[in-house]
Amino acid sequence: MKRRDFVNRVILTGGALSLGIGCKSKVRTGTGTEKSMPVSTDTASGRTIREPEREIPVLAETDVLVIGGGPAGTAAAIAASRTGAETYLVERYNHLGGLWTGGLVLPLLSTHALDRHKRQRKVIFGIGEEMSGRLFDLGMAIHEVNPVIDPEAGKFVLDEMIREAGVRMLYHSWASNVIMDGNVIRGVFIETKSGRMAVLAKVVIDCTGDGDIFHLAGDDYDTMNYAIGLVHRLGNVDRIDPDKPGYEKKNLGDPTPLKGVNWVNMWGRENQDALDVVNLSNLQMDYRREIWNSVQELRKTPGHEEVFLLDTASQLGVRMSRILDGEYRLRLEDTMTYRSFSDAIGISGAWTTMLYRGRKIPASERPWWQIPYRSLVPRKTENLLVAGRCFCFEKELVEDTRIIGTCLVTGQGAGAAAGLAVREKVFPRNVNVKRLRDLLKQQGVWMG
Amino acid sequence: MKKTVTASDIRTVSFIIAMVSVIPGLWKGFQGFHAWLSPFLMLNSVFALKAIIWLNMAAVAVLAAVMIRKRWFCKYLCPAGWCFDKISSLSPFAGRTYNKLPHAGKWLAVISLVSALFGFPLFVIFDPLSLFNGFFLNLAGKPEPVVFISLLPFPLLLLMHFFLPGIWCKKLCPLGGLQTGLWDIKSHLSGLNLKKAPVSETELPGRRYFVMSGAGLLAGLIMPGILRSSPVKVIRPPGTRDSLSFNTLCSRCGNCIRACPTRIIQPLTVCDQPLAWMTPVIRYENGYCLETCNICSRVCPTGAIAFFPVDEKKHVFIGKAEISSENCYLLNNRECIKCREVCKYEAISYMPGTGTNTGVPVADLSKCVGCGACEIVCPADCIVVRPL
Ligand SMILES: Cc1cc2nc3c(=O)[nH]c(=O)nc-3n(C[C@H](O)[C@H](O)[C@H](O)COP(=O)(O)OP(=O)(O)OC[C@H]3O[C@@H](n4cnc5c(N)ncnc54)[C@H](O)[C@@H]3O)c2cc1C
Numbered sequence: 028m029k030r031r032d033f034v035n036r037v038i039l040t041g042g043a044l045s046l047g048i049g050c051k052s053k054v055r056t057g058t059g060t061e062k063s064m065p066v067s068t069d070t071a072s073g074r075t076i077r078e079p080e081r082e083i084p085v086l087a088e089t090d091v092l093v094i095g096g097g098p099a100g101t102a103a104a105i106a107a108s109r110t111g112a113e114t115y116l117v118e119r120y121n122h123l124g125g126l127w128t129g130g131l132v133l134p135l136l137s138t139h140a141l142d143r144h145k146r147q148r149k150v151i152f153g154i155g156e157e158m159s160g161r162l163f164d165l166g167m168a169i170h171e172v173n174p175v176i177d178p179e180a181g182k183f184v185l186d187e188m189i190r191e192a193g194v195r196m197l198y199h200s201w202a203s204n205v206i207m208d209g210n211v212i213r214g215v216f217i218e219t220k221s222g223r224m225a226v227l228a229k230v231v232i233d234c235t236g237d238g239d240i241f242h243l244a245g246d247d248y249d250t251m252n253y254a255i256g257l258v259h260r261l262g263n264v265d266r267i268d269p270d271k272p273g274y275e276k277k278n279l280g281d282p283t284p285l286k287g288v289n290w291v292n293m294w295g296r297e298n299q300d301a302l303d304v305v306n307l308s309n310l311q312m313d314y315r316r317e318i319w320n321s322v323q324e325l326r327k328t329p330g331h332e333e334v335f336l337l338d339t340a341s342q343l344g345v346r347m348s349r350i351l352d353g354e355y356r357l358r359l360e361d362t363m364t365y366r367s368f369s370d371a372i373g374i375s376g377a378w379t380t381m382l383y384r385g386r387k388i389p390a391s392e393r394p395w396w397q398i399p400y401r402s403l404v405p406r407k408t409e410n411l412l413v414a415g416r417c418f419c420f421e422k423e424l425v426e427d428t429r430i431i432g433t434c435l436v437t438g439q440g441a442g443a444a445a446g447l448a449v450r451e452k453v454f455p456r457n458v459n460v461k462r463l464r465d466l467l468k469q470q471g472v473w474m475g
Numbered sequence: 476m477k478k479t480v481t482a483s484d485i486r487t488v489s490f491i492i493a494m495v496s497v498i499p500g501l502w503k504g505f506q507g508f509h510a511w512l513s514p515f516l517m518l519n520s521v522f523a524l525k526a527i528i529w530l531n532m533a534a535v536a537v538l539a540a541v542m543i544r545k546r547w548f549c550k551y552l553c554p555a556g557w558c559f560d561k562i563s564s565l566s567p568f569a570g571r572t573y574n575k576l577p578h579a580g581k582w583l584a585v586i587s588l589v590s591a592l593f594g595f596p597l598f599v600i601f602d603p604l605s606l607f608n609g610f611f612l613n614l615a616g617k618p619e620p621v622v623f624i625s626l627l628p629f630p631l632l633l634l635m636h637f638f639l640p641g642i643w644c645k646k647l648c649p650l651g652g653l654q655t656g657l658w659d660i661k662s663h664l665s666g667l668n669l670k671k672a673p674v675s676e677t678e679l680p681g682r683r684y685f686v687m688s689g690a691g692l693l694a695g696l697i698m699p700g701i702l703r704s705s706p707v708k709v710i711r712p713p714g715t716r717d718s719l720s721f722n723t724l725c726s727r728c729g730n731c732i733r734a735c736p737t738r739i740i741q742p743l744t745v746c747d748q749p750l751a752w753m754t755p756v757i758r759y760e761n762g763y764c765l766e767t768c769n770i771c772s773r774v775c776p777t778g779a780i781a782f783f784p785v786d787e788k789k790h791v792f793i794g795k796a797e798i799s800s801e802n803c804y805l806l807n808n809r810e811c812i813k814c815r816e817v818c819k820y821e822a823i824s825y826m827p828g829t830g831t832n833t834g835v836p837v838a839d840l841s842k843c844v845g846c847g848a849c850e851i852v853c854p855a856d857c858i859v860v861r862p863l
């Protein structure tokens with residue numbers, strides 16, 4: 028168990044724990060349990076500054092608070108709101124969909140897998156299915172298996188769905204700290220243009236992808252350095268002239284629903300620390316330059332003159348960072364053997380070939396796999412759930428768990444569970460899994 | 476009434492155990508265990524390899540028993556003999572004798588053992604336990620039509636016993652020949668020492684043995700040349716000693732083929748390699764050589780696949796990965812690092828590529844053992860493991 032060692036911590040003032048729940052006024056920062064966000068190790072070594080104690084306005088008190096509006100967070104917020112719980116969704120950028128839209132990672136993978144009768148079938152239903160269905164209706168998704176979407180249409184559809192579900196949206200709000208009462212999370216501080224504010228909630232769902240919230244809450248986790256990339260899109264790929272003298276076939280990425288527009292993935296540099304802000308900044312700048320140069324290079328190739336760089340992703344392509352140490356660690360074996368869990372919250376599919384016990388299991392022959400609710404529940408913190416690419420799984424599984432399809436399933440599971448916990452007035456850990464599964468089935472989730 | 480257990484009862488039990496032990500994959504280290512009981516295989520292996528391992532002790536014990544009771548193995552243990560006797564008992568020609576026929580089994584035994592001293596035991600394939608076990612070869616893996624040809628010997632022998640009851644055990648079997656030969660020598664010696672009988676009374680088999688040994692010697696000298704003239708370039712199971720003697724040392728019992736948990740060992744059935752016919756080769760189609768496995772080296776009764784501890788696996792080289800990266804996903808902006816992810820020997824790394832690409836997969840051949848994991852996992856078929 029490797030915890031990141033933050034050398035330079037900004038230590039906040041200690042002080043009496045005053046939580047102000049119920050009183051609409053203010054929350055004081057600087058409780059003993061407050062943890063700081065990571066600060067790059069590149070700053071002057073060991074130096075810290077004490078932040079003065081201050082009063083923070085409470086923006087809202089709600090039932091469910093979802094942090095991070097990626098595929099997981101959006102699905103979580105909609106699912107929670109549909110149970111009747113008042114739900115807030117906090118997103119640091121200006122769009123929903125996270126890497127799926129803002130990261131230009133357009134294919135919704137792992138929608139299909141083999142069922143028990145060895146038939147290839149669709150496995151992702153529920154809110155994820157609604158999203159892709161609406162995108163298909165708009166003509167903004169292609170391919171039935173693992174659909175590729177248009178990012179702007181994705182942002183629009185997700186916004187609409189959030190609106191319809193009655194979720195209260197907070198864009199341009201960066202969750203920066205947690206409000207703890209012992210091991211119970213009571214809310215989150217957000218940094219906004221209106222200053223630092225507090226949102227109090229009965230249940231918080233960490234959908235930041237990087238596990239910012241469970242880290243701040245002091246839960247245990249594993250970290251994983253992985254390749255970080257930056258996706259970009261090319262325009263006018265339909266105007267390439269292969270008959271031009273000197274024409275060469277070039278690698279132009281893959282088609283999107285828009286005519287003449289391709290998305291170009293980037294694996295990027297290996298073994299990157301996604302929790303180091305200086306590193307992220309450097310990568311961002313290097314990648315932008317690399318992409319710019321490579322597209323200029325491309326335009327010089329005969330026949331490709333009209334191709335242009337449409338955009339680079341507004342979110343850097345962070346694949347992995349923290350992995351929760353939850354109540355149950357999903358294992359590779361579980362996903363290969365149709366293991367059924369009594370607390371399964373849904374099923375995901377598979378998109379890569381895997382080796383299991385020395386044998387090759389091609390993507391087309393991989394079984395569907397269930398995701399147990401316990402894998403979303405942190406061990407220490409109460410009232411906190413985790414969904415998206417940082418829930419609790421074995422690293423061997425990373426290629427399947429970090430994928431958009433899986434994030435949508437875990438998101439919806441966590442959202443519904445949070446709603447149920449609020450309704451039944453229990454800690455999410457103690458939610459009745461039978462009723463949770465019934466609720467999810469009502470919400471359209473397929474359980475196998 | 477008390478029923479006494481007869482030798483034939485014990486042999487029936489032995490037969491049943493032998494049948495169970497050839498079920499593929501089930502019995503791990505006991506796959507085809509009966510082959511370990513054959514003194515013929517054991518002596519060939521020990522002579523050829525000049526080495527002995529503790530599992531050989533089973534056959535050494537049998538050897539001792541054989542010196543005390545004539546053809547003890549045949550009477551108490553041999554599952555093949557059990558089958559032959561069953562057929563013979565159905566034969567209308569019961570009671571046939573073959574006094575005129577030479578005892579070919581003895582010849583096979585002596586020639587094989589002498590050539591084994593040169594590292595090339597010639598007739599291990601005629602060991603009855605190899606024939607028996609080898610028949611069940613097709614229980615593992617996908618049956619190829621050609622494999623059936625190799626399945627014929629044992630049924631043919633069975634059929635033969637309907638017309639010529641008892642012929643194998645009496646005249647043909649090299650294991651039987653070995654036992655009889657040893658018994659002859661023993662009684663000859665005891666005749667010399669104890670009874671002080673005149674030499675002429677018990678026939679001295681020396682001359683004939685001498686001729687046979689000469690044949691074995693000749694074979695031992697010629698074999699390497701023959702084998703070298705058509706070298707076999709294939710991936711062998713891990714622990715295989717050297718490709719030259721492998722073809723003669725391997726008794727084609729199929730133990731390794733049936734034991735392999737990932738079913739990558741298959742019999743070689745290329746017609747232009749008659750000497751290597753039915754020897755085990757590795758083909759990576761749907762499985763790879765597990766980093767945690769040494770089962771083939773544990774079940775090989777002749778030492779053709781030499782035992783190695785699992786910890787040593789990273790030093791047991793069987794092939795080398797060859798990567799041609801034109802189609803590699805990474806160079807085509809797609810998500811993949813499968814080859815590096817599956818390599819348990821950390822042999823694969825990505826060399827910096829140009830532009831926005833991460834890199835090009837390369838295999839470090841000082842670490843790559845040729846396990847095939849990357850070959851089977853690569854979605855773009857970029858990797859092939861080649862024989863060393
Ligand atoms: C280059 C690349 C290619 C990929 N290719 C594919 C692919 O082809 N198909 C596929 O299915 N998957 C692919 N993935 C994986 C997949 O896109 C992501 O793993 C998935 O989107 C994760 O969803 P998430 O909701 O958990 O997190 P994210 O999508 O990362 O969303 C997290 C959201 O939370 C917000 N957030 C984070 N921290 C805070 C905070 N402190 N306060 C407020 N908001 C915060 C972020 O802004 C973001 O919007 C790829 C990933 C990368 C990087």
Ligand code: SF4
Pocket residue numbers: 795796814817818819820821822823838842843844845846847848849850860
């Ligand atoms: S064959 Fe491939 S996976 Fe196996 S050791 Fe060599 S490089 Fe690694």
Ligand code: SF4
Pocket residue numbers: 798802803804805811812813814815836852853854855856857858
């Ligand atoms: S597995 Fe194949 S496609 Fe994937 S990175 Fe390795 S060589 Fe490239």
